[in-house]
Amino acid sequence: MLSAKSESDITSLAPSSPSRSPKRHVYYVQSPSRDSHDGDKSSSMQATPVYNSPMDSPSHPSFGRHSRNSSASRFSGIFRSSSGRKGNRKRNDKGWPECNAILEEGPYDEFEEKKFIRWLQALIALFSFVILFTIFCLIIWGASLPYKAEVTVRSFMVNNFYVGEGSDSSGVVTKMVTLNGTLRMNIFNPAPLFGIHVSSSPVDLLFSEITVATGQLKKYYQPRKSHRGAIVNLEGNKVPLYGAGSSLMVSQRGGVAPLMLQFEIRSRGDVVGKLVRTRHRKLISCPIVIDSTGTKSIKFKKDNCTYS
Numbered sequence: 001m002l003s004a005k006s007e008s009d010i011t012s013l014a015p016s017s018p019s020r021s022p023k024r025h026v027y028y029v030q031s032p033s034r035d036s037h038d039g040d041k042s043s044s045m046q047a048t049p050v051y052n053s054p055m056d057s058p059s060h061p062s063f064g065r066h067s068r069n070s071s072a073s074r075f076s077g078i079f080r081s082s083s084g085r086k087g088n089r090k091r092n093d094k095g096w097p098e099c100n101a102i103l104e105e106g107p108y109d110e111f112e113e114k115k116f117i118r119w120l121q122a123l124i125a126l127f128s129f130v131i132l133f134t135i136f137c138l139i140i141w142g143a144s145l146p147y148k149a150e151v152t153v154r155s156f157m158v159n160n161f162y163v164g165e166g167s168d169s170s171g172v173v174t175k176m177v178t179l180n181g182t183l184r185m186n187i188f189n190p191a192p193l194f195g196i197h198v199s200s201s202p203v204d205l206l207f208s209e210i211t212v213a214t215g216q217l218k219k220y221y222q223p224r225k226s227h228r229g230a231i232v233n234l235e236g237n238k239v240p241l242y243g244a245g246s247s248l249m250v251s252q253r254g255g256v257a258p259l260m261l262q263f264e265i266r267s268r269g270d271v272v273g274k275l276v277r278t279r280h281r282k283l284i285s286c287p288i289v290i291d292s293t294g295t296k297s298i299k300f301k302k303d304n305c306t307y308s
Contacts, residue, residue, distance in 0.1 A: 144271045144278045147191035148280045149198060149222075153261075153284060153286055154186060156184075157298075161177075161178070161180075161257070162179075162292075163176070163248060163292060166238060168240045172240070175248060177212045177248075180235050180236075183231070184229065185232075189222045189267075191225070193224060195224050196267045196268060198221075198267050202214050203234060203263035206261075207244065210242075210244055211239070213234040213235055217263075256289050258287070260287055261287075261288050264281055265284065266279070266280070267279070267280045267282075283308050
């Protein structure tokens with residue numbers, strides 16, 4: 001009796017007898033298409049066989065429905081809109097939805113070109129400023145050239161004058177001159193906008209091109225449009241004349257000595273600080289005749305001296 005068979009008998013017979021599997025049916029699973037919008041169904045169908053047991057299934061179940069759903073959820077999560085709505089999203093030529101991307105400000109070459117243009121503009125502006133400032137300084141310098149220091153020799157006071165015989169350091173016997181005097185002169189600065197620095201070369205008193213007395217004007221600053229009286233002390237002690245002394249006819253009873261006063265006045269005006277300066281030189285020479293019989297002040301007229 002079939003109904004009386006135990007459950008154990010059925011179990012024991014199952015492995016030994018081959019199982020007659022029923023005819024496999026084919027059914028169709030409709031999968032979402034990548035080209036369709038979210039929530040739409042694709043018209044493409046694919047056939048999937050039916051498996052009666054887990055042994056008949058493929059060895060890699062990861063390619064099944066679970067894997068497809070997980071991958072679909074990943075892509076849908078990336079391109080899901082922040083509002084959660086399935087709006088009309090633009091798609092590219094491959095069907096993928098477009099997303100907002102960070103746009104660069106511009107090509108790197110364009111940035112370098114703009115930077116180069118800024119540097120070029122700065123250099124042009126600096127060069128233009130230098131050119132304009134140079135032109136301005138040249139104009140000021142040209143306008144200040146006519147303002148030269150005016151020098152007028154007033155007098156020369158002879159304090160001591162002596163001519164006698166003597167010998168130099170080597171023992172040569174010759175005439176010697178001792179002279180002590182004071183030179184007075186007036187200096188005028190005609191510049192209306194700047195002061196001047198005044199100095200001089202050694203002030204020499206010459207006899208036949210031999211310096212018998214010398215002095216030096218102290219350097220000083222003179223304001224604009226101003227006059228100043230300068231005093232220079234000239235001294236010479238036992239100056240040997242050698243061959244030139246033969247023409248000097250001076251004795252204790254009297255005599256005259258023709259001398260030449262010669263020096264140079266230098267003036268420097270700072271017009272625009274140290275950037276623009278004017279420099280002038282004036283060579284002055286005055287003939288002097290000194291009488292050995294007495295000491296007196298020698299007055300100079302304007303045409304007695306040469307100013308060059």
